[in-house]
Amino acid sequence: MTPEVLKQQLAAAAEQINQVIKDDLAAVTNPRLAAILEHALLAGGKRIRPLLTLLAAQLVQGHKGTENPQAGTATPWQQLAISFEYLHTASLLHDDVIDHAALRRGRETVNTRWDNGSAILAGDFLHARALLLAGRAGGVPCLELIGTATQAMVDSEFIQQEAAASRDWREETYFAVLDGKTAALIAAACEAGGVAAGGNPAQRRALHTYGGNLGRAFQIIDDLLDYLGEPGATGKAVGNDLQEGKMTLPLLIARQRASAEQQAELEAIITAPAQRRREQFTRVRTLLEQTGALAACRQRAEELIAAGDQALAVFAATPQRDLLHALGQYVLQRDR
Amino acid sequence: MTPEVLKQQLAAAAEQINQVIKDDLAAVTNPRLAAILEHALLAGGKRIRPLLTLLAAQLVQGHKGTENPQAGTATPWQQLAISFEYLHTASLLHDDVIDHAALRRGRETVNTRWDNGSAILAGDFLHARALLLAGRAGGVPCLELIGTATQAMVDSEFIQQEAAASRDWREETYFAVLDGKTAALIAAACEAGGVAAGGNPAQRRALHTYGGNLGRAFQIIDDLLDYLGEPGATGKAVGNDLQEGKMTLPLLIARQRASAEQQAELEAIITAPAQRRREQFTRVRTLLEQTGALAACRQRAEELIAAGDQALAVFAATPQRDLLHALGQYVLQRDR
Known part of the structure; x- marks a missing residue:
């Protein structure tokens, strides 16, 4: 399509x-x-x-x-x-x-x-x-x-508040918040359609997986675009998450992959006042590139979409299934 | 009981x-x-x-x-x-x-x-x-x-906001707000019990009427107590509604029953600043007494409770029905 x-x-x-x-x-x-x-x-x-x-x-x-x-x-x-x-x-x-x-x-x-x-x-x-x-x-x-x-x-709102307060920078926590905030409702929207049409448990599970993964990938790409866009070039604001001190997946992966020196530099920026964080946006982006965090992020999103597509294999190939596949690709390809 | x-x-x-x-x-x-x-x-x-x-x-x-x-x-x-x-x-x-x-x-x-x-x-x-x-x-x-x-x-919250803004002092509006704010949920609580137990439409209607009237009477008595209590004597604060400029049933009825002179005096107080309204609390209470508004208010509450009791006549006399009757009397008799 x-x-x-x-x-x-x-x-x-x-x-x-x-x-x-x-x-x-x-x-x-x-x-x-x-x-x-x-x-x-x-x-x-x-x-x-x-x-x-x-x-x-x-x-x-x-x-x-x-x-x-x-x-x-x-x-x-x-x-x-x-x-x-x-x-x-x-x-x-x-x-x-x-x-x-x-x-x-x-x-x-x-x-x-x-x-x-x-x-x-x-x-x-x-x-x-x-x-x-x-x-x-x-x-x-x-x-x-x-x-x-x-x-x-x-739940995820409370987890997010606590994580921010306690500087809980685990990937596990990021995904817990992501699941509740974005993925849960999209998974439910898909599964509910299956339920209303009389789907069997395997079909319901497949729809839940597809929807949850679509939601997760959407949010990961969103977090990525916050670092990737050219300010002014796309309609989307860039650098907001860093300025607001939000620990999104690109930063979390970068911290894991960074050398001791890069890690110290990243943490100094992350914990600095908002004004300083904004000034250091380009430097952070460079660190995200050097550590391979941006590519790793995109790969996570691609894996999630692939797993969602895989789950839909329980259904016959129909125009509806094609459209669901296309939606996954659309999430991965959007640039704003 | x-x-x-x-x-x-x-x-x-x-x-x-x-x-x-x-x-x-x-x-x-x-x-x-x-x-x-x-x-x-x-x-x-x-x-x-x-x-x-x-x-x-x-x-x-x-x-x-x-x-x-x-x-x-x-x-x-x-x-x-x-x-x-x-x-x-x-x-x-x-x-x-x-x-x-x-x-x-x-x-x-x-x-x-x-x-x-x-x-x-x-x-x-x-x-x-x-x-x-x-x-x-x-x-x-x-x-x-x-x-x-x-x-x-x-709905009733929005009606209330609009009524306050437009100085809509009709009794009809007071009851519309009352119905949504207090009576609707209590009526639903009663009717739902009837539904869950397999009640027929007449039984459901009776429970709805009883619950709605109990809620209405409760709120009317509440509005009354705001003028009747002795400050410091009961646990309940007194004069709040007047101070906040809330047009409750006692004031609405007093306006209807007041002489032209009393009406002018009441309106002057109601539209005065909060500090002035507070100072005039005793005077307003006197006007409520003189116009018979307080007695009329209580009578409304009593009529509602009586109609609710009447509705319950579709049920056999059981300890449960006695308790519902007693609750109505309790609402009328409470002094705080």
Whole structure:
């Protein structure tokens, strides 16, 4: 599948999913809440999580055919799918309050445009709505998946706070945070689709592995791009993680691979004040290159995507499986 | 039932429910999250919501007997019951962040003792856990009840903000806020117990009415006590609502019943700065007495409790029904 074809398919799928979300939000009568939800939910975005739910369900149904949607009515799979967009958005709304973030994707956050209370409450609304939709469409097994993922998301925030406070720079801790923060919900989105379509345990496990690995690889590439981009050349800001003192995988691997001298230099920079860390960005990047950390990082992401593809071998080769493979490649190739 | 017997029964029930909560929280492995949840959940309190769920379930089962609990394992009814305590606590955690509250029941709030982020995340955890427990124990019908109640709770916060901003002093708006903020969850706690025990639609409606009215009456009495208590004599602070500019039922009724002159005086005080409102507290109380607003308020609460009792007539007279009646009287008689 060419990148161009993938892009078209993703855009068409996102448009369909946006319509389901709009129809669902039409039931919100409070004008202020409706405006906030529209701002938070309909600001673009690829709708990867709902798309994964739908693809997973279709993959499991295989030759048995797919749902037969009626115009204007969301199918159970669609309802389940948007519940993952709601959960994702709810966590972003709350994260932005916690981090005092003013901007997201270049637009004002809800806590800035309205206030913290509105952002917290709108997140709570979406959370409750998501669990209701998921329970209706996928029953208790889907609730269990979401409950586990939400628990992992909350846990990982606490693990991250503790790790930062105690300077816990173990790779194990990085992956524990990564799993809870990004991978758990994407894995659940995939597995839930499989559950809703009546998948067997092996199929469910395969979808969970694929989704979790896609999420992990996505975040690793994200952490990599924070060191690789040319400031100003790509749309993505560069050097943020270093400036904020975030210990991401590139730094963790560099520390492991560094000579005693390089390690001392890296630690001196990492523990320096933010201003100094920013000044030393180019030097850190050089150290990441010299230690091979950047290449090692990319290799980890590639291995994860390969393992995810491997897991999908339990399914027949269908356009849906091709699209899931293409998504993995897309994660590896993105440069912003 | 004497108040003393009621008190003993409530204390015994609360202790049982606390044990179920403790057993459930034992699964939380993150030490920081566990400490926060213990602080938020196990600080005393009557556990009225879970108790209502259990009583409602037992009421519906009637002569068919009740659940047969196994030691150390929460029964489905118990799981469903604590889900309402979790939902209530989650909303308090988030409310305290929104209101920058430093104390709750005389203890530091989670946002004060830890931080806003911890309070938001712990609330999210409890919310997800509640919906999972409720879904497991009561299936999708119970999720629908909780989803509707949560939606009403969020809605009412927005209605309240708008009403305060636009000086919307209609009784209708007061009751809309009251319904969402207090009554919806208590009504859902009652109805869910009925659902879990296989109640028919008439029984479900009766439980919903009883619970909603109990919640409404509770809040009306709360608003009344804010004007009635003697500062220093009871444990409850007095005059808070006036000082914070909250338009509660006593003021709303007083405005309706006041002469043109009294009305002008009341409005001048209500719209004055907080310091001035505090100084005028005794004068406002006198106006509430002169207009008969305090008596009218109490009458509303009594009518609601009577209608709730009436609704329970669909059930046979059992110790559970007696206890629900006694709870209504308790709400009317409390003086702090």
